[in-house]
Structure formats: structure tokens, C-alpha cells
Amino acid sequence: MVDPEYLKFDTLSLHAGQEPDPTTGSRAVPIYQTTSYSFVDTEQAAGLFNLEQPGHIYSRISNPTVAVLEERIAALEGGVGAVCTASGMAAFHLAAATIMSAGNHVVASRNIYGGTHNMLNLTMPRFGITTTFVDPRDPEAWRSAITPETRLLFAETLGNPGIEVLDIPLIAQIAHENGLPLMVDATFTTPYLMKPIDLGADIVMHSVTKFLGGHGIALGGVVVDGGRFDWAANDKFPTLSQPYDGYHGISFADEYGHQALSMRARAEGLRDFGAAMSPTNAFHLLQGVETLPLRMKRHVENTTSVVEFLEEADAVTWVSHPSVATHPDHELAKQLLPKGAGAILSFGIAGGREAGCRFIENVQLASHLANVGDAKTLVLHPASTTHQQLSAEDLVAAGVGEDLIRLSVGLEDPEDIISDLSRALRASQKG
Amino acid sequence: MNIECRGETVNIATGGVEVDRDLPPVVLLHGAGMDRTVWSQQTRYLAHHGFAAMAVDLPGHGESGGEPLPSIAEMADWVAEAITEIGLGPAHLVGHSMGSLISLEVAARHPEAVERIVLLGAAAAMPVHPDLLGAAERNEVLAPQLITSWGHGTRAHIAGNPTPGLWMRSGCQALLERANDGVIFNDLAACNAYEAGDVAARIACPITVVVGSEDKMTPPRATSQLVAGLSDVDLKHLDGVGHMMMIEVPDRIRELLLDALH
Numbered sequence A: 001m002v003d004p005e006y007l008k009f010d011t012l013s014l015h016a017g018q019e020p021d022p023t024t025g026s027r028a029v030p031i032y033q034t035t036s037y038s039f040v041d042t043e044q045a046a047g048l049f050n051l052e053q054p055g056h057i058y059s060r061i062s063n064p065t066v067a068v069l070e071e072r073i074a075a076l077e078g079g080v081g082a083v084c085t086a087s088g089m090a091a092f093h094l095a096a097a098t099i100m101s102a103g104n105h106v107v108a109s110r111n112i113y114g115g116t117h118n119m120l121n122l123t124m125p126r127f128g129i130t131t132t133f134v135d136p137r138d139p140e141a142w143r144s145a146i147t148p149e150t151r152l153l154f155a156e157t158l159g160n161p162g163i164e165v166l167d168i169p170l171i172a173q174i175a176h177e178n179g180l181p182l183m184v185d186a187t188f189t190t191p192y193l194m195k196p197i198d199l200g201a202d203i204v205m206h207s208v209t210k211f212l213g214g215h216g217i218a219l220g221g222v223v224v225d226g227g228r229f230d231w232a233a234n235d236k237f238p239t240l241s242q243p244y245d246g247y248h249g250i251s252f253a254d255e256y257g258h259q260a261l262s263m264r265a266r267a268e269g270l271r272d273f274g275a276a277m278s279p280t281n282a283f284h285l286l287q288g289v290e291t292l293p294l295r296m297k298r299h300v301e302n303t304t305s306v307v308e309f310l311e312e313a314d315a316v317t318w319v320s321h322p323s324v325a326t327h328p329d330h331e332l333a334k335q336l337l338p339k340g341a342g343a344i345l346s347f348g349i350a351g352g353r354e355a356g357c358r359f360i361e362n363v364q365l366a367s368h369l370a371n372v373g374d375a376k377t378l379v380l381h382p383a384s385t386t387h388q389q390l391s392a393e394d395l396v397a398a399g400v401g402e403d404l405i406r407l408s409v410g411l412e413d414p415e416d417i418i419s420d421l422s423r424a425l426r427a428s429q430k431g
Numbered sequence B: 001m002n003i004e005c006r007g008e009t010v011n012i013a014t015g016g017v018e019v020d021r022d023l024p025p026v027v028l029l030h031g032a033g034m035d036r037t038v039w040s041q042q043t044r045y046l047a048h049h050g051f052a053a054m055a056v057d058l059p060g061h062g063e064s065g066g067e068p069l070p071s072i073a074e075m076a077d078w079v080a081e082a083i084t085e086i087g088l089g090p091a092h093l094v095g096h097s098m099g100s101l102i103s104l105e106v107a108a109r110h111p112e113a114v115e116r117i118v119l120l121g122a123a124a125a126m127p128v129h130p131d132l133l134g135a136a137e138r139n140e141v142l143a144p145q146l147i148t149s150w151g152h153g154t155r156a157h158i159a160g161n162p163t164p165g166l167w168m169r170s171g172c173q174a175l176l177e178r179a180n181d182g183v184i185f186n187d188l189a190a191c192n193a194y195e196a197g198d199v200a201a202r203i204a205c206p207i208t209v210v211v212g213s214e215d216k217m218t219p220p221r222a223t224s225q226l227v228a229g230l231s232d233v234d235l236k237h238l239d240g241v242g243h244m245m246m247i248e249v250p251d252r253i254r255e256l257l258l259d260a261l262h
């Protein structure tokens, strides 16, 4: 049996979306630090504005450096297209605002990034979009939360902070049975560990800020369009299936079919909301994507070492990572994440809140900050930072105990990471 | 725009504008397992450049109703009927791959329906690799993958989409994956079984044929054999381009269409 002659993942990480610059021969992706692009003539200008022909007009809508990153991430995810945004939050908003309007409803996993939880729980309702939060491991909860107004199911591939593994095939099936798309936030897995579109997800978003960029130097987000969802199959998605006055009555589903979402998100969402990625950020993030496969492999290897250490450590009461046999998703992770379940884990520290604070204050190599997915090891105490806006009740629902420490394992030598943790753990117990 | 043909709905993309009945009609026909959207980079442009552009979903494809038709001849008869239903004929026919075979047959069997034909990725015979045919028969994702793999030139496998943010390879694969079960197999079997016979000799209208140097599905050699039998033909070469030329180099195909149709 013949195989498709597709370029492989590592090759795409380096090449997809870029040809050597046609005018200068520049091999690296140039930073097109420009706001706007000269038109050839009035005819071409009119054609560009009217979506008759493709090209760059103004960098809020598209930019050649950003376009390389977009095409590259789409290639790595196996999506038909991608739209980059100023941040991960902007990516979520762009996708949501492209497919939904006031009166619509989201069913979302309750174990998601605190920022996304805030947006869904507090901010979007002000614009008429409400959310029901569910236990991502409970298929019945997903099913019964769906209402006639529901337009989107949303979860993270690896939850926050319990590292819940999303059963994408199962939740996608529930979504599709109801004529709805599943969007996943794949920030923690990256396309190296898992390809959500192949598993049934319809939209993938990332905070590119994290592992894709990989060096903690630039913010960015991306919405990847899987292209398999039929937006015109029912009347739930008029922004895609009905004529749009913004471009002389174009219907994106009719005109672009499987690429309708990518086209509308750019033509309307970037144009109007304007949360565009800067070309310089795209350049920085591209440097990270080039080494994504190498870095993720090492992130996962180091995580394995750190998990082994923590499981044996006296001051540690529990370790939550899907590679641990007692993790509820241990088997699911083996199936969906054969290359590893990411480099983010949480653990409980003996002595609760105070010991947690002492631990954080005593790490020296690991950095105490509110980020994940840096090349460097990061630690955080969510109850006092990312999740502090949540009520005590929501904290419990989101699975964030006061003893919980979150670790984003970096690329340092694993022995050095472990001795730093070991030292801080000892200090934490001297209260 | 929707019309009725043989009691089924036919979905036609018109570039987001209402069809102007005073303009010369151009009917665009997609290839095996695909739909109207393969022309999305041409339809809207033609519609704004003096043509009544109509990219058709063949029966059982895209948003059209009905079942896919089992042979090229039957598809050609259907296209002629659809042109009558639209009521704008004779039309310029632009066909890609299977659509080019259909265009040839419409021109031969229903000359009154056709003004001129433009063929992209064309050959007098389209034998299909048995592994591809088998995968299509079993509705395996391998079929979309193989068509996508062979359907694009080397450059298109790396980069070069002029529409910012779109990734060609997955675009093609997703489009094919959206086809209903059996549709890709039906179309590939129809292409595989097609015998041109004396079709070239029976065509009276002018013909433009576009060939990509890296086309693996209808390679330049096969296109040359077709062209050798045609009388009023204009052959255009595209360097470094594969079978999915209207997606790989949409700008060049737009220019070429404007040129050929005027």
C-alpha cells in the first residue's frame, strides 16, 4: 500500500509557510515591520478590499511575517488555516466572537485557565453569551448542559490545574451529535504531543506565548481552523452560513466552504476587534516553533524525572500528572498522548498554604511567576495568583487546593531542577 | 444561488453577487470528490470582472442534493441540463480534473450548450492508482491523503499560499474528507473508466488547456496526448505547479482565465 508523501513534522516546523524571500533571498523569515502595503493599482486595491483576490492591505488584518507563523502552525496542527492574535486570550475571543452572537451559550470544562474562566464566567455574559461549566470527565454533564442556544463546546487538552486529559474523540462525538463544534485549547500539549483535529476537534487554539514560542519572550495566540465542521448544515451559525453585508453580501460558507471560519475570523474579527499579532512577535515566536519537536521531547523527559523525584519526596503529599499511575486519566493519556502528557504538573505540599509559600520563596533556579511553557522551570501557587479572583466555591470546583503548587518543567539539566526543588521542599517544612 | 435540476437542488457559488444575466456565463466544474469551493479564488474575481461566474456543486457534492452520477457521460448530460435550467447558455465551461473530462464530453455531446472550454489538469484518460481506488472504496482517510499528496507540486507542500494564513495541504484534505461516503470512489471510478474515444474530433468550440509541470495526476505527457487530438486548442504551461493549480497559483489562473475567456 502506498503512503502519502507528506513532509514530516520536524521538517514542517522549520519550513512550512515560508519560501526564501523572493526579493532578497533572505533564508530566515524577515520581519516585515510595516503597517501597510502599496497597491499595484486601483483595480488591485479594490479587489483586495472586496476579497476578490488575496494579499496584504494593512497589518491589523494580515502581515507577511505573521502569515508564515499562521501557515506553519496550521501545517503542524493539520488545520486548513490559522489566524494569529495578540495573545491567547485574544485567540479565544476571536474564535468565540466569530461563531457566536448575543443569546448564545457555551458548554465549557470547569478545569480551564483562570483567565479563560473569567472571560466566560464574568465578561462574556455582559455581551449576552453565557456559559455552563461542567466536569470535563463526565460525558453526561456535557450532554445535559447543551441547550438550543448552545453554539460551542470548549475545553483544554490538558486541564488546569489537575492536568485532566480531555477525551477529545468522546467530547467531539457529543458535540457533533448536537450539530456543534468542539474547540480545544491545546496550549499545554502543542501539536507535537497531540493533534486534536485528527482526534475530532473542530477548532484548536493556543496561547503561542507558551510552549510554541517556548522562550517566554513574546505574547501571541492562534486560532486553527480544522475545516471539517459543516457550518451550513443547520441554521445555528449565521455569521458563517448567511450573507454578510460587510463584504457585499458574501456568505463565507458558500464561498469558502471548509475555510469559512479562517476567512471570516480574519475578514471580520481581526478587522473589527483588531487584536492582531505584531510582526516582531511573530518573528520571535517562529524561532521557538522551529525547535518545537526538540524542546517538547526534552520537556517531557525532564518532567518524567521530576515526577519520579516528587513521588518519593517526603514533603509532597500528592503528585498530579497523567504519567502517574494513580492519575484518573493515566490510561487515557497513554492512548491519546503516547509521546507524553506535557510538562506541567501540580503537587500538594505538606503543611498547606504556609509551607507552599515557603517553598515558593526558597526555590532559586525555578522562577516564581505567572506563566507556563518557558524554556526555564517555573513555579506558581495558583490560589494566590492565577485563580485568586475565583470564589472559595469556584476554587474547589476548579480543583485548586491551598496546598497546590504548579510546576512548568523547563529544559535545564534535570539533576539541577531536582536539587533546587529538593532544597526548597526541605526549607518549606521548617515552619 | 440554488436551482432545481431533475428535481434536486443544485448549489452554485456566484462570487457573492447576484448573477447578472447580461454578462457572459462561466460555469466552473470541480474535480473528483471536491466541490465549488476549489474555485473560491476565481469565482468572486470573475464575478467582478465582467462574467456571470457560477461554480457548481455536482449532484451529491458540496451542498447539492441528489446522488453522484456514475459516469462522465452522465455527468456531462446533467451539466448540459443544468445549463438549460439556469437559462443562460451557451456558457464558457471551466473544468478541473474530472471536471475537464466532463467539459470535453459536454462540448462533444451538447455543442449548443458550450461557447468554449478551459481545461485545467486534463488528459484523455485518467487511470487511477489501484491503492487510491481501494482506499476510496473503503472510505479511508488514506484516499484524501493520497489525492492531496499527489495533487500538489513540491512548492505547494511547503508554502506559497497567497491567502494569508491558509495551509494548502490540509485545505485539500479537509475538503475531500467532507465528501459523503462513496462520493470519492464514485468519481475516481468514473475517471478510471472514462474512454475518450473520438471525443476530440467531435469538439468544435475553442479550447484552452492548462498544464502544470509537476502535475502527477494528469502529467504533462498525458495532457500532450489529449492536446494532439484537438484542433482549435491553446496550450498554457505552468512551471513548478501541480494538479491543484487553481489553488496552488490562484493569481496565475485568474489572469489566465480572464485572458482565455475574453
Ligand SMILES: Cc1ncc(COP(=O)(O)O)c(C=O)c1O
Pocket (backbone or CB within 6 Å): A087, A088, A089, A090, A113, A115, A116, A156, A160, A185, A187, A188, A206, A207, A208, A209, A219, A220, A221, A371, A372
Ligand atoms: C491554557 C491557557 N490558555 C490560554 C492562556 C492565555 O494566553 P495569553 O496569556 O497568551 O493571553 C493561557 C495563559 O496562561 C493558558 O495557560
